[in-house]
Amino acid sequence: MLNNKSPDFLIIGAGIVGLTIAFELKKRFPDQKIMIIEKESRPGVHASGRNSGVLHAGFYYTADSLKAKLCRDGNFAWREYCLENDLTLNQCGKLVVARNEEELNGLDELERRARINNVNLEMLSAAEATEIEPHAFTYERALWSPTTATVNPKQVVESITKKLIDAGVAILTDTAYIENSENNVITSKGNFSPGYLINAGGLYADKIARDFAFSKNYKILPFKGLYLYANDSGLKLKTNVYPVPDLRNPFLGVHFTVTAENKTKIGPTAIPAFWRENYTGWEKFNLEELVDIVGIDAGLFLSNNFGFRNLAFQEMQKYSKKKLVQLAGTLVKNINPGDFKKWGHPGLRAQLINTKTKQLEMDFKFEGDTKSFHVLNAVSPAFTCSLPFSRLIVDEIMKIKNK
Numbered sequence: 001m002l003n004n005k006s007p008d009f010l011i012i013g014a015g016i017v018g019l020t021i022a023f024e025l026k027k028r029f030p031d032q033k034i035m036i037i038e039k040e041s042r043p044g045v046h047a048s049g050r051n052s053g054v055l056h057a058g059f060y061y062t063a064d065s066l067k068a069k070l071c072r073d074g075n076f077a078w079r080e081y082c083l084e085n086d087l088t089l090n091q092c093g094k095l096v097v098a099r100n101e102e103e104l105n106g107l108d109e110l111e112r113r114a115r116i117n118n119v120n121l122e123m124l125s126a127a128e129a130t131e132i133e134p135h136a137f138t139y140e141r142a143l144w145s146p147t148t149a150t151v152n153p154k155q156v157v158e159s160i161t162k163k164l165i166d167a168g169v170a171i172l173t174d175t176a177y178i179e180n181s182e183n184n185v186i187t188s189k190g191n192f193s194p195g196y197l198i199n200a201g202g203l204y205a206d207k208i209a210r211d212f213a214f215s216k217n218y219k220i221l222p223f224k225g226l227y228l229y230a231n232d233s234g235l236k237l238k239t240n241v242y243p244v245p246d247l248r249n250p251f252l253g254v255h256f257t258v259t260a261e262n263k264t265k266i267g268p269t270a271i272p273a274f275w276r277e278n279y280t281g282w283e284k285f286n287l288e289e290l291v292d293i294v295g296i297d298a299g300l301f302l303s304n305n306f307g308f309r310n311l312a313f314q315e316m317q318k319y320s321k322k323k324l325v326q327l328a329g330t331l332v333k334n335i336n337p338g339d340f341k342k343w344g345h346p347g348l349r350a351q352l353i354n355t356k357t358k359q360l361e362m363d364f365k366f367e368g369d370t371k372s373f374h375v376l377n378a379v380s381p382a383f384t385c386s387l388p389f390s391r392l393i394v395d396e397i398m399k400i401k402n403k
Contacts, residue, residue, distance in 0.1 A: 004035070004170065004172075004192075005190070005191070005192055005193060006033075006192065006193045006194065006195070007033040007035040007170070007194050007195070008029070008032040008033045008034065008195040008196065009022075009025055009029075009032060009033070009034045009035070009194060009195065009196050009197075009198060010035050010036075010037065010185060010192055010194030010197050010198070011034070011035070011036045011037070011197075011198045011200055012036075012037055012177050012185075012197070012198070012199050012200060012201045012208060013036070013037075013038065013199070013200035013201045013205075014036045014037075014038035014040075014042075014044065014171055014173070015043070015044060015046060015047060015048040015200060015202050016044065016048040016051075016153075016156070016157060016160070016382070016383050016386045017048075017202075017375055017378045017382060017386055017390065018036055018038075018043075018200035019036070019043060019044075019048075019157065019160045019161060020386040020387055020389070020390040021200060021390045021394065022034050022036055022164055022169050023160060023164060023387075023390065024387075024390040024391055024393075026167050026169055028394060030167075033170075034168075034169045034170070035169070035170040035171075035172065035192075035194075036164075036169065036170070036171045036172065037172045037175040037176075037177065037187055037189075037192075038171065038173045038174075038175060039174070039175065039176035039188075040173065040174070041173050041174055042173055043158075043161050043171065043173070044153070044154060044157035044158075044161075046202055046203060046277075046347075046348065047202055047347055047348065047349070048157055048383065049153055049154050049157055050153075050225075050345050050347030050348075051153040051347065051383045052150075052153075052225075052227075052257050052267075052268060053150045053151050053152060053153045053257070053259060053260055053383075054094075054148065054149075054150050054240065054257060054381075054384070055074075055078050055148065055149045055150065055151060055383075055384050056071055056075060056148060056380070056384045057071070057072065057075055057094070057114075057119050057120070057145045057147045057148045058070075058072035058074075058114075058117055058381075058384075059111075059113050059114035059117060059119045059121050059143075059145065060110065060113065060245065060247075060252070061113065061117070061363075063113065063116040065362070065363045066363050066364045066385075066392070067363055067381060068117045070364075070385040070388045071117075071381050071384055071385050072117060072118065072119050073385075073387075073388045074381070074384045074385040074386060074387055074388050074389065075147055075148075075149070075384055077387040077388060078151065078156070078384065078387065079091070079147075079149055081156075081159075081387070082151055082156070087151065087152070087159060088152045088155060088261065089149055089151055089260065090149060090150045090258060090259070090260045090261075090262065091149045092148070092149065092150060092239045092240060092258045093132070093144065093145055093146045093147070093148050093149075093240070094144075094145040094148035094239060094240040094241075095129055095132060095136050095138070095142050095143070095144055095145075095239055095241050095242070096110060096142060096143040096145070096242045096243070096244060097129065097136055097137065097138035097139075097142045097241060097242070097243065097244075098138050098139045098141060098244055099137075099138075099139060099243065099244075099330050099331070100139050101140075103139065103244040104139070104140060104141060106244035106245070106247070107123070107141055107142070107143055107244060109247070110143055110244070111123055111143060114143075119145075120145070120146055120147055121145055122143065122144045122146070123141060123142075123143060123144075124141065124142050124143070124144050125140070125141060125142075126138050126139070126140055126142065128142075128144075129141075129142035129144070132144060132238065132239060133238050133239045133241060134238075135235065135237055135241075135332040135333055135334075136239075136241050136331065136332055136333075137330070137331060137332055148240060150240070150257065150258060150259055150260045151260050152260040152261070153383065155260075172189060174188070175188060175189040176188040177201065177208055179211055183371065196371065196372070196373070196397070196401070197372040197373070198372070198373050198374075198375070198393075199212075199372065199373065199374040199375060200375045200378070202350045202378070203220055203222060203276040203277065203348060203350045204220070204276065205220065205350065205374060205375060205376050206218055206219050206220045206352065206376060207220075208374070209367065209374035209376060212372045212374065214368070214372075214374045214376075215367065215374065217354055217356045218352050218353065218354060218355065218361070218365070218377075219292075219296065219352070219355055220276065220351065220352060220353075221272075221293065221297075221351050221352070221353045221360070222272075222273040222275070222276050222293070222349065222350060222351065223270045223271060223272060223273060223348070223349040223351055224269065224270075224271040224272075224273040224278065224279070224346055224347070224348055224349075225267060225268030225269055225270065225271075225346060225347040225348070225349060226268060226271065226318065226319070226324070226343060226344070226346050227257075227265045227266065227267035227268055227343065227344035227345075227346075228265060228266040228267060228321060228324055228325070228342070228343060228344070229263060229264070229265045229266075229340070229342045229343075229344055230263065230264040230265065230266075230339045230340055231338075231339050231340070231341060231342070232263075233339075234264070234336065234338075234339025234340065235264050235332070235335065235336065235339045236262070237256055237258050237264050237332075238258070239258060240255065240257050240258055241255060241256040241331050241332060242256075243255060243330070243331060248306050248307060249270075249307070249311065249360060250360060250362050250379065250380070251270040251311075254267060254268075254269065254318070254324065254327045254328050255267075255328070256328060256331060256332065265344060266324055266325065266328040266340060267344070268347065269315055269318040269324070270311070270315050270349065271315040271316060271318060271319070272293075272297055272312055272315065272316075273293070273348055274289075274290050274293055274294065275289035275290050275293060276289050276293075276348070276350075278348070279345075279346045279348065280346060296353065296355075303358060305358045305359060306359060306360060321337075321340060321341070321343075322337060324340075325337045325340050349379050349380070350377075350378070350379060352365055352376050352377035352379075361376075361377045363377070364377055364378060364382070364385075364389065366393065366396065368396065368400055369400060370400060370401055370403070373393070373396070373397050373400070375393065
């Protein structure tokens with residue numbers, strides 16, 4: 001019988017990372033007691049359920065990064081999972097287009113990274129790109145990623161959740177982490193004494209980690225992602241269309257996504273948020289978080305690290321539908337602003353910043369010891385990477401525990 005107060009493994013956070021870590025633990029240790037606590041009423045309420053649904057191919061990332069090592073394999077793993085479990089999968093691919101001569105260098109760099117990372121990516125002429133997507137506009141050349149696909153993230157979360165429950169993993173919803181006290185995890189539903197704790201707390205992962213003496217030089221700096229949907233009778237694309245990104249920061253720029261259900265949307269933005277759950281209006285306003293985050297943003301604005309000043313100016317303009325459509329319109333021909341009227345559910349990126357170097361963490365980041373492990377930075381493409389990423393996390397935990 002499951003002892004709800006002292007599981008072998010206690011995971012904080014039922015987003016896609018917390019769920020897949022539990023999935024991996026249960027495969028390796030079927031007789032162990034595994035529990036997930038989640039402060040919301042169901043899994044995947046935050047980033048995982050608000051994800052774009054894109055299964056990235058893995059060509060954006062430098063070869064020495066975990067993202068490069070895990071993205072390609074995660075793309076394959078989730079496509080296989082969706083096919084095996086009859087989940088919606090749109091294997092529509094992706095075009096990365098250049099808007100001018102200068103961006104051709106960016107295409108070359110992405111092709112180089114793809115080659116090193118062993119990712120299938122093809123350089124096309126503008127005419128060849130138009131054969132794939134007649135609406136796409138590109139200057140001379142484009143890149144074609146045939147393995148990029150889209151899924152319904154809520155559907156994936158629900159599927160994994162059901163498998164975990166069927167396997168005997170306890171998922172306690174409406175159970176918020178409060179603090180750690182002498183190795184007792186205090187929550188809104190009582191205290192727990194786990195054999196081992198795993199923090200996959202997303203927007204609050206850094207705060208939780210500090211209760212365990214980790215994340216000393218890191219904080220979460222949230223960025224808001226908005227999506228603008230095309231009307232049912234409006235623009236319909238055959239494939240995702242992305243710009244050449246600014247590789248100094250971890251954002252991919254405003255682009256067109258074709259959803260798992262073949263709907264077209266523009267986004268996401270990367271607008272600096274003012275508190276951790278700053279989705280809409282004054283919802284879940286937190287004064288302490290506001291003061292802390294505005295202080296970090298002000299410092300970055302003054303120093304202009306990684307071009308933050310220009311990024312902030314450009315992103316704040318994207319609250320305007322007109323401006324967002326105008327920016328996206330550089331990627332396709334003859335866009336009609338009237339086609340885009342409906343905002344989607346906003347998401348928040350739990351982006352980690354190094355408070356010493358004042359730089360955004362570009363790669364996944366985690367820390368741990370023999371009692372606890374903390375996933376501090378699990379941003380895009382974390383959804384795509386989550387299955388192999390969770391294997392890596394469990395491998396790391398086993399190494400630490402067996403020292």
